Amino acid sequence: MLHIVNGDHVGDSLRRGGIQGDVLVWRELYTEGPIFADPRHEARTTHMVAALGIPPDLWNAGLAEQTLAFEQTAEHEEIVLWFEHDLFDQTMLIRLLHEFERRPLGRTRLSLVCIGEYPGFEPFHGLGQLSPEQLIPLADERHEIQPEELRLGREAWEAYASADPRSLTDFLRQDTRALPYLRSAFRMHLARYPSVRNGLGIVEQATLEALRDGADAPLELFRLVSDRLSLLGMGDLQYWLYLAGMMQGPHPLLAAQPTVRFPTFAAMSPEFQHARISLMGTGAKVLKGEEDRITLNGIDLWLGGVHLYGSKGVWRWDESSETLERK
Incomplete structure (x- = not known):
């Protein structure tokens, strides 16, 4: 049996809890960088x-x-996928699912544990909050993945990886109930697109509002x-990529005192x-809708398979009509 999980903490908890089988942590971040139908694309690695x-x-x-895990699929009696409701996991x-749908599974049973809540945890962020004693019983609630889930997963990945956001x-116009958390996760993804109102995506909007309301420390802002x-x-x-991006361009929205190097994988x-992070005058105007971030600074951002670039003709999200349009 092989368990594929969404992070090291979950993997460690399953091992400590004595879960039967091997545990593989899926080390990817499909919510960042360019996405292609084949995620091993060299441009993504770069x-x-x-x-x-x-x-x-x-x-x-x-x-x-x-790659090895996919190639050895048939060696396992069962593969259990452990994921949760958010965009990162979905x-x-x-x-x-896209990969498994196009590979012969033979006698290998494919199962899924996927939850969006857990008693006593509010808000529920994910499986990483749970102890081994809380995680292990979830294995008994797994279900065997059905052809409809595989088909929907394949189509969802191809839509997410498409260069055309439409x-x-x-x-999303089709019935997605076979994967019950996918619709809300994708709607959150679409909200990351720059707004028709001021050019801010939902992450930038939330950050500027937090600064306006008095937060100013990087870790506090992240929380x-x-x-x-x-x-x-x-x-x-x-x-940190979002935060640093708002300090760049001809008209920065934020400033840091003192000027610091943002953390990378290596260290903080x-x-x-x-x-301390401060909201500059331009940032305050953009937040009020008096200026437009993309008109001022342009954009260079990958969202799934879509590359948003430049200052004109950029795909934007209209929250009121829940549609994408070029502006």
């Missing part, structure tokens, strides 16, 4: 190494481990924004932890 500071050898070792889940909105947008499943390294400096 981006992730540069953006997050992940050592190339470590990144490539993770890809090799994942993108991993559909990536796996593929995703078209996908406030990640709690508010828990459906993203956003980690700290990904958030004490100077960064004690820095």
Whole structure:
């Protein structure tokens, strides 16, 4: 038996709890960087190494481990996928379903544990909050993945990886109940697109609002924004990319005192932890809708398979009509 899980903490907890079988931590971040139908694309590797500071050898070792897991599928009597409701996990889940849907499983049974809540945890962020004693019994609630789930996962991944964001909105017009958390996760993904109102995505909007309301420390901002947008499943390294991005361009929205280097995969400096972030005048105007971030600074951002670039003709999200449009 093989258990594929969403993070080291969950993997360690399952091992400590004495789960039967092997445990594989799926080390990917499909909510960051360029996404292609084949996520082993060289351009993705280049981006992730540069953006997050992940050592190339470590990144490539993770890809090799994942590839091997697919190639050895038939060696397992059962493969259990352990995921939760947020965008981080749902993108991993559909990536796996996409791969398993096109591979002959033979006699291997494919099962799923996927939850969106747990008694006593509010808000529920994910499986990593649970102790071994709480996690292990969830294995008894797993269900065998059905052809409809595999089909839906394949179509969802292809829509997410498409260079045309309308593929995703078209996908959401169908019945997605076979994967019950996918619709809300994808709606959160679409909210990451720049708004038609001021060019801010939901992460940038939440950050500027937190600064306006008095928060100013990087770790405090991360906690406030990640709690508010828990459906993203956003980690700290990904958030630092958003925060640093708002300090760049001809008209920065934020400033840091003192000027610090943002953390990467390697380490977080004490100077960064004690820095203070402030909302600049331009940022305040953008927050009020008096200025537009993209008009001022342009954009260079990957969301799934879509590359948002430049200052004109950029795909934006209209929250009121829940549609994408170019502006």
